[in-house]
Amino acid sequence: xxxxxxxxxxxxxxxxxxxxxxxxxxxxxxxxxxxxxxxxxxxxxxxxxxxxxxxxxxxxxxxxxxxxxxxxxxxxxxxxxxxxxxxxxxxxxxxxxxxxxxxxxxxxxxxxxxxxxx
Numbered sequence: 001x002x003x004x005x006x007x008x009x010x011x012x013x014x015x016x017x018x019x020x021x022x023x024x025x026x027x028x029x030x031x032x033x034x035x036x037x038x039x040x041x042x043x044x045x046x047x048x049x050x051x052x053x054x055x056x057x058x059x060x061x062x063x064x065x066x067x068x069x070x071x072x073x074x075x076x077x078x079x080x081x082x083x084x085x086x087x088x089x090x091x092x093x094x095x096x097x098x099x100x101x102x103x104x105x106x107x108x109x110x111x112x113x114x115x116x117x118x
Contacts, residue, residue, distance in 0.1 A: 033076040039063055040070045 035056075042052045043063065053060040069075045 036066050036075055037070075040066050040075065043067050044070075 039052060039056055039058065040063075042056075043049055044067075049063050049067065050060050052058075053063045056063075066075060069077075
């Protein structure tokens with residue numbers, strides 16, 4: 001049984017990174033519940049994870065995660081949702097780390113140039 005390359009795929013773009021200048025776009029693939037169930041069923045019917053993953057165009061570790069989730073009965077549960085407060089806290093922590101680094105650089109530069117004036 002072969003599947004078209006876009007079978008069960010719902011694409012979305014995800015941006016991540018600490019600085020806007022360093023952000024890169026990657027395609028985060030989201031698969032339908034039916035696709036996940038069929039992929040897990042193929043593995044449960046005796047086929048190897050790498051073989052099924054290659055046939056369906058998946059990363060093998062993704063399929064392994066689905067198989068483990070199915071064993072626990074959590075295959076199609078939504079993964080941890082991030083709240084607005086958590087996103088803001090994460091952004092502020094990243095900004096704080098950046099400012100601390102810039103502050104250390106300024107301290108070192110000040111000490112270097114102050115040494116030259118003595």
